[in-house]
Amino acid sequence: MSAALFEVEDLTLSFAGVRALDGVDFTIDEGELFAVIGPNGAGKSTLFNCISGIYRPESGSIKFGGRQLLGSAPHRIASAGIARTFQNVDVFPAMTVEECLLLARHQHLRSGPVASMVRWGRSAREERAALRKVTEVADRLGLGGLLQSTVGTLPHGIQKRVELARSLCMEPRLLLLDEPVAGMNHEETAEMAATLSEVNSDLGVTMLLVEHDMSMVMGISHRVCVLDFGRRIALDTPANVVRDEAVIDAYLGGAL
Ligand SMILES: Nc1ncnc2c1ncn2[C@@H]1O[C@H](COP(=O)(O)OP(=O)(O)O)[C@@H](O)[C@H]1O
Ligand SMILES: [Mg+2]
Structure with a gap:
């Protein structure tokens, strides 16, 4: 039996009483293109920063290849094989x-x-x-x-x-992508989506994609995790997520 490449368990972090992450769980398999979406303030950037070692969660666990990453400095996380891109070009x-x-x-x-x-x-x-x-x-x-x-x-x-x-x-063995199509026009978005999909399938790079652009995420992801107010409200294939009542409610009646 093969364990997941990446495991997030019960991740919790508050800022001044606001639960930015509230017991978030998911696993990513080797080779998977996994997306995290959610409305503004849902906790996506907080999750991303916990994984890349910038924030330290109050509780929970983040394991990569079976090894605990929590408490490791960002450069150690990077040298363990997790690369990240930045929302603003760096x-x-x-x-x-x-x-x-x-x-x-x-x-x-x-x-x-x-x-x-x-x-x-x-x-x-x-x-x-x-x-x-x-x-x-x-x-x-x-x-x-x-x-x-x-x-x-x-x-x-x-x-x-x-x-x-x-x-x-x-x-990297795992690539964290923070809004890779932010600020792109329609054509650039489509090209980037195709490139990410190719890199995932041809090079076998496992990806965790945090993104606002729903259509882009739905078109290329194997599974999608939806956050709302720090909680996971859905985790399923794109086809099932778009039909999920809680997801539709969270996006105020169908912005998906
Ligand atoms: N550094 C911070 N200090 C205080 N509150 C924060 C900080 N980062 C995020 N938050 C709060 O945590 C919640 C989740 O924010 P964030 O992770 O940025 O959401 P998203 O990226 O999904 O839009 C929001 O209520 C936000 O105001
Ligand atoms: Mg954000």
């Missing part, structure tokens, strides 16, 4: 796409965040391997022709792609 605007991806790759290879910045002593072989990985990821995400472009000059939708490429260069 790449350095003055770097080229290639530099940006190489930096992510080196951060992945070196244990500490400071050691990763040190360029001396790295073998030419390591450099070539890093460049190969970066080129492969860039090609897969349609960024192959943009490696020498300065990130800050690229359109927002492309910068979001660079952000995704950055996280993939770390070869």
Whole structure:
């Protein structure tokens, strides 16, 4: 019997008396594309921040590959194989796409965040391997022709792609995606959805996607967890979630 790759159990966290998360449970299987949705204030960002080690929940458990993650610092969680993207593009605007991806790759290879910045002593072989990985990821995400472009000059939708490429260069076992289509137009959203679906199925990267754009989530996710006021009100396939009474109520009569 295989255990789930990722397990969240009874996660609870309050801010000044407001229960941002209230006993949230779910598991994610290896290879799954799992989404968390919910109205504004439902607790999605709080959940995301608990998983990436920025917030410390009052109680509960977060296990990855059977190991307890709770209480680990963000860089330890990252080196355990969990990469995240940021809602606001977090790449350095003055770097080229290639530099940006190489930096992510080196951060992945070196244990500490400071050691990763040190360029001396790295073998030419390591450099070539890093460049190969970066080129492969860039090609897969349609960024192959943009490696020498300065990130800050690229359109927002492309910068979001660079952000995704950055996280993939770390070869994560679990990828946390925070609103990957925020601020994108319809066409960019459709392209990003297709890319995420491809990365999930072709590379086998397990994904936890937190998203506001319902149609996007429903189109690509295997299962969807719905939060409302910090509580899990549904956990099912997209087809069942859209028909769920509690979900429809939470979204005020069918914004889904
Ligand atoms: N740092 C914080 N300090 C105080 N309250 C917070 C903080 N972060 C979130 N909250 C509150 O927790 C609840 C859940 O917020 P959040 O996780 O941001 O929801 P979502 O991302 O689903 O919109 C909200 O009531 C919000 O006001
Ligand atoms: Mg949020």
